[in-house]
Amino acid sequence: MEKVIVCKFGGSSLSNSDQFRTVKEIMEADERRRVLVPSAPGKSQDEKHKVTDLLLMCYQLASHNLLFDEIYNLVRGRFIQIRDDLGLTLKIEEELDAVREAIAAGASSDYCASRGEYLCGKLLADYMGFRFVDAEEVIRLRGGKADVKASSRLIREHIVEGESVVVPGFYGLNEKGDLQTLSRGGSDITGAIMAAGVKAVVYENWTDVSGFLAADPTIVEDSAPIKTITYNELRELSYMGAMVLHEEAIFPVRDLNIPIHIKNTNAPQDVGTAIVPDWRAEERTQVVTGISGKKDYTVIRVEKTHMSEDLSFYRKLLSVFETNDIPIEHMPTSIDTISIVVATSLIKAREKKIREEISIYCNPERIVFEHDLAIVAVVGRGMISTKGTSATLFTALAEDGINVRMISQGSSEMNIIVGVSNEDFEAAIRAIHDKFMRS
Helix, strand or coil, X not given: CCCCEEEEECHHHXXXXXXXXHHHXXXXXXXXXXXXXXXXXCCCCCCCCCHHHHHHHHHHHHHCCCCCHHHHHHHHHHHHHHHHHXXXXXXXXXXXXXXXXXXXXXXXXXXXXXXXXXXXXXXXXXXXXXXXXXXXXXCEEECCEECHHHHHHHHXXXXXXXXXXXXXXXXXXXXXXXXXXXXXXXXXXXXXXXXXXXXXXXXXXXXXXXXXXXXXXXXXXXXXXXXXXXXXXXXXXXXXXXXXXXXXXXXXXXCCCCCEEEEECCCCCCXXXXXXXXXXXXXXXXXXXXXXXXXXXEEXXXXXXXXXXCCCHHHHHHHHHHHCXXXXXXXXXXXXXXXXXXXXXXXXXXXXXXXXXXXXXXXXXXXXXXXEEEEEEEECHHHCCCCCHHHHHHHHHHHCCCCXXXXXXXXXXXXXXXXXXXXHHHHHHHHHHHHHHCC
């Protein structure tokens, strides 16, 4: 079977005609790059707004029977300028007029939001000399999520082996046959589905950064780059707030062992970050892969002697949060105490109600609410086989005078979660990063 590389380019990579030229150079540098998935044009030094945001504003105005031409003309001008700058002859005005008429006639928000990718795809296909394949033809959604199996079947039906195509990101058809968008950043998912459908040798995700860093660069100056990360490590870091790639983009390619390569459109010579299966990372030497976290959590500590002997205790306790629609982030336990960690924003207005329901349903001896907690996740496959990792971690925090308020270690031994006060959050990440990445 032919070896194919699927390339997804983000909005910043397609913000103007100069970026289009850069994309073309990248695609032509490797003849295996046959499938191109574009986002809608994003911001740049000259462009202050993302096209998708402009289109959604048009929808908002039109849905209230207000004039939207002033905003839509910004979209129109953007695409026409790119077309003219590239010397193309595509009659993009016809497409733009059709989109405007649809918005005026009451088109859905999903339709409006998707048109940036659609129009960008039309221009790119003409510029690259690739065939345009509308995402409506090959991408299927079920329950708001990508239906990889159905989409892969359609991809194989619509795309002939050996041909080069452009498929717009971010949208497809749902089970009712209606156009539906994925969540913001969903072009990452489209690229992954295309990679699965054509059984690509690699899925390249081109963006405005040279891969992942071990910690947030706004917290840690000169953070260490991550050259290789496994699917599971990325999931752990993404869950705790580290975001370069849409986390759902992993699923379509993981089962097929298709690696994802994060690359910088404006620095294609940089190594980037390879996202690989666990077996591809066995020779990696680093203990910790990355550190991420979030602020503003609340810990509800429930104490009851011999709680583990009450077979219904945990079910009753968790049902309080379930019936109040409050998701639980972490749940460390000890013999007579269980701590429930939730986002403060979800519980603050209902603290009295939650306390009362726990008291009624579980009959504990004590209930304590502790606010202003930050969660830091330390992630790395190397922690499984390296002795003293926890000792090194807590030594790093102690040396910086940071008090640990909560500890939780995942059953996979791939991550250690520590809770610190909000005010110690940035210092904790810096201390852990410097101990593991710079020593």
